[in-house]
Amino acid sequence: MRAAPLYETPIAADWIDYNGHLRDAYYGLILSLATDALMDRLGLDAPYRERTRCTLYTVEMHIHYLREVRQSDVVVVSAAILGNDAKRIHAALRLVCAGQTDPAATAEIMLLHIEQGDTPATAPFPAPILRAIEQFRTQWGGPIAGPGSRRMELRSRT
């Protein structure tokens, strides 16, 4: 998978939990802020959202937590687009601590294009946005690297 580095952040002190490492939910916050950066990159930025009343809603997210992240770490999130249709983007995210190569987390998200109004409704991407998505997907995509989305289950139970 070719993934574009999109977002970098240090770790805030209040993101560390009683286990002495980054709380699971704050991996999610970092991935969410990286998704905002992906939206900016695709033209789904604040001016677009104001002009069109359209935005993306996250409808599903899967995260694999692979390594602990410490307060001293700086993390970089890269993104790839695995698939899209007229209204949806299926993206893969990869969170890596600066100076390391193996990811601390991998995630997949499904994003849905919504026109917000009195009643939010799905809406097709405008043609220029769809082109941007498909160009990004051509450049930054390919088979998923690392563990991907799957049905969660315990095969062996005591």
Place this chain on the structure above:
Amino acid sequence: MRAAPLYETPIAADWIDYNGHLRDAYYGLILSLATDALMDRLGLDAPYRERTRCTLYTVEMHIHYLREVRQSDVVVVSAAILGNDAKRIHAALRLVCAGQTDPAATAEIMLLHIEQGDTPATAPFPAPILRAIEQFRTQWGGPIAGPGSRRMELRSRT
């Protein structure tokens, strides 16, 4: 699925994003705090963690975002245990806005029992904890309600 109500919270102002609703990552934070409440219920509480140096690490999480949550909402999280083995708990979480019946989000998580030391290592649950997990699972479990964990993919692509 029978799920035990474990955690309730109002929505903090800074959890609302530019879409005017609860940012996806803060559903995750609420679910994470509810998981802490589940740990307390099972005896994996702060005194246990201090005494044994053992805790739970989240290794995987899947969330379905089903409804928007507003700042005026109060949300309640219920939990069920779908499966366990000697070291792992597979739990289902359900986040419902007070006064509603359909969930705003459903999630599944896989939790792994870890002894923290110089090198964190998996560890089996002590017998009393395992009994508490299995008792909880007997009382609060059963087939998953609502959309469950699955492989994420777009079947139709343009």
